[in-house]
Amino acid sequence: MRRADIAIIGAGMAGASLAAELAGQADIVLVEGEAQPGYHATGRSAAFWSETYGGPAVQPLTSASGRWLADRGFLAPRGELHIADAAGRAALDAFAAEFGAGTVALHPLDRAALEAKLPGLAPGWDHGIEEPSCRDIDVAALHAFYLAAARRGGVALLCDAPVRAIRRATGGWRLETGAGPIDAVTIVNAAGAWAGEVARLAGALPIAIAPYRRTIVQIAVDPPVAADRPLVIDIAGNFYFKPEAGGRLWLSPHDETATAPCDAAAEEIDVATAIDRFEHVVDWRVVRRERAWAGLRSFVPDRAPVYGLDPVAPGFFWFAGQGGFGIQTAPAAAMLGAALLLGRAPPDMVRAIDPGRYAPGRFTP
Numbered sequence: 001m002r003r004a005d006i007a008i009i010g011a012g013m014a015g016a017s018l019a020a021e022l023a024g025q026a027d028i029v030l031v032e033g034e035a036q037p038g039y040h041a042t043g044r045s046a047a048f049w050s051e052t053y054g055g056p057a058v059q060p061l062t063s064a065s066g067r068w069l070a071d072r073g074f075l076a077p078r079g080e081l082h083i084a085d086a087a088g089r090a091a092l093d094a095f096a097a098e099f100g101a102g103t104v105a106l107h108p109l110d111r112a113a114l115e116a117k118l119p120g121l122a123p124g125w126d127h128g129i130e131e132p133s134c135r136d137i138d139v140a141a142l143h144a145f146y147l148a149a150a151r152r153g154g155v156a157l158l159c160d161a162p163v164r165a166i167r168r169a170t171g172g173w174r175l176e177t178g179a180g181p182i183d184a185v186t187i188v189n190a191a192g193a194w195a196g197e198v199a200r201l202a203g204a205l206p207i208a209i210a211p212y213r214r215t216i217v218q219i220a221v222d223p224p225v226a227a228d229r230p231l232v233i234d235i236a237g238n239f240y241f242k243p244e245a246g247g248r249l250w251l252s253p254h255d256e257t258a259t260a261p262c263d264a265a266a267e268e269i270d271v272a273t274a275i276d277r278f279e280h281v282v283d284w285r286v287v288r289r290e291r292a293w294a295g296l297r298s299f300v301p302d303r304a305p306v307y308g309l310d311p312v313a314p315g316f317f318w319f320a321g322q323g324g325f326g327i328q329t330a331p332a333a334a335m336l337g338a339a340l341l342l343g344r345a346p347p348d349m350v351r352a353i354d355p356g357r358y359a360p361g362r363f364t365p
Contacts, residue, residue: 007184011037015190017334023153033162044295061329079230080134195320
């Protein structure tokens, strides 16, 4: 029998960052169902940090995390272009208004400015907005950093430990896992795509967390594209691509296919859709497809994350629903989560962020 103050279910970026933030302040066990942490979502990220990604509810968490990530060497220059054809012009204008008043630095671009930043741009893509603050993020290094910090602080990591049952026990909870039973005063639901199932096992609020599959394909193109070209995102949500080393690109059809929690894999129709859309945006020739993969992104109905104590199940803490932005918001989210769990004031870095906007109680019937 293992005992802990806090059992965190899920050792992806969410669980690992929260464990690191709490390390040394409580007896913590980090429970991971797979043989290695970060297998389903963290390990399959498109690896960019974009202040506008996820919308206005997410932006404060992303922006607050930026300096922390940069100061520790996890960010590298990239830049971002949001582009639109005639049909997407209204969406581009709405996007600019959504992040107006200097919340995020955005620069409108005409056709000539777009062509200078994206040579080979097809006719019709005449409208754009530059988001210069966008960066690449070293996801593997950040995840490893958090796991190492947690370990140094005395956090126990249990892998191959899927949670099979959760029930009330004296003083808290008992988790039945593949690595044996765990008694904990508080359990944290950082289970990503499996967060809904964890909540059901615990009798917590039935928040509708839905996993969606997102596809990425690596292609080689001709002419080769410089690796430092910006991330390019269709404002209508039909594609994005990011140049990589050696003239390659990471390309996504920006798909969101509802799925059960699973080990997601790319499907041929999504790969073909991505390439077809890409070929209508630039005149670069696709030389070959090199590999493809898919990850899971999990959202609640309002697409904001869920942080806080459950109003139905005392001692059950939500740290889930972070979609595809859980990596870029990890430092700020972990600081807020730790402050809520420990009943302390949050650090200065996140003090201006209202945790109430992310509380699970907003889904109480």
